[in-house]
Amino acid sequence: MKQRMELFYDFRSPYSYLAFTQLREMEADIVLRPMQILKVMEVVGNTPTTITCAAKGRYARKDIARWSQRYGIPLNPSNMRENDGDACSRAVLAANTPTDAVAITMALYRAGWSEAKPLASKDDILAVIAAAGIDPAPIAERIDAPEIVVQLDANTAEAAERGVFGSPTIFVGDAMFFGNDRLDFVREHLAQLENAA
Numbered sequence: 001m002k003q004r005m006e007l008f009y010d011f012r013s014p015y016s017y018l019a020f021t022q023l024r025e026m027e028a029d030i031v032l033r034p035m036q037i038l039k040v041m042e043v044v045g046n047t048p049t050t051i052t053c054a055a056k057g058r059y060a061r062k063d064i065a066r067w068s069q070r071y072g073i074p075l076n077p078s079n080m081r082e083n084d085g086d087a088c089s090r091a092v093l094a095a096n097t098p099t100d101a102v103a104i105t106m107a108l109y110r111a112g113w114s115e116a117k118p119l120a121s122k123d124d125i126l127a128v129i130a131a132a133g134i135d136p137a138p139i140a141e142r143i144d145a146p147e148i149v150v151q152l153d154a155n156t157a158e159a160a161e162r163g164v165f166g167s168p169t170i171f172v173g174d175a176m177f178f179g180n181d182r183l184d185f186v187r188e189h190l191a192q193l194e195n196a197a
Helices: 014-023 037-044 054-071 085-093 098-114 122-131 136-142 146-161 180-196
Strands: 003-009 028-034 169-172 175-178
Touching: 003 014, 003 180, 014 054, 014 098, 014 180, 028 085, 028 098, 028 146, 037 146, 085 098, 085 122, 085 146, 098 122, 122 136, 169 180, 175 180
Parallel strands: 003 028
Antiparallel strands: 003 169, 169 175
16 A cells, blocks of 8 residues: 655745655655645745845755756746746646646646746646646636635645645655655655555
8 A cells, every 4th residue: 555645835836846756756645735835934934035035045046956957857947926826726726636636736847947838827827737638628617716715725724734834845644844855754754654564
C-alpha cells in the first residue's frame, strides 16, 4: 500500500513547482491542497521576505536557478505579479479526477515558471489545460463555482491551523516538511513508514 502525502502549495511559489516535480517521482500518493499562501502568511504572522527584502529577492532568484539546474527543469518565468494564482488553484480544485488535478498542476506550473506563458486570465489558464490534453469545458464550468471558492478558502484556513507558514509544505501524517530543500527528509520519513508497515 502506498504511503500518502499532502502538498499545500501556491502557484506563485517557484519552490513549490520545484518540489512538485520531485514529489511526483516518489512512491507515494499525493493529495493536492492548493492554498492562498499570502493569506496563510497573514494569519500566522509571516512576511513574504523575498518580496519585501530586495537582497533576499536577488538571492532567491539565483537560488531558484541553482535548484532548477539541479533538477533539470527549465526556468523561464512569466510575470507572477500579473498571473492569477487563485484561479490556477481553483482550476485544480475543479478537476474531475485526482489524476487530472495532478496533470493540471504540472501544466500550469510548467507554463508559468518554465515557458513564460501568461496565466493572468481564466482564458489563459484554460488554454494551458487544453494544450495538456485535458478537456477544459468542465473546468470552465466549475472554476468560479461557490463550492470551489469555498474549498480554496477552506484549504487556506486549514493550512494556517496546521502550522503552515510557507509554500510548499508537505505533510506525511502529522509530520510537516517545508520547502523543496527538505525532500530528503520526506523520502526518509516515507521509507521509515514503509519499513514499519
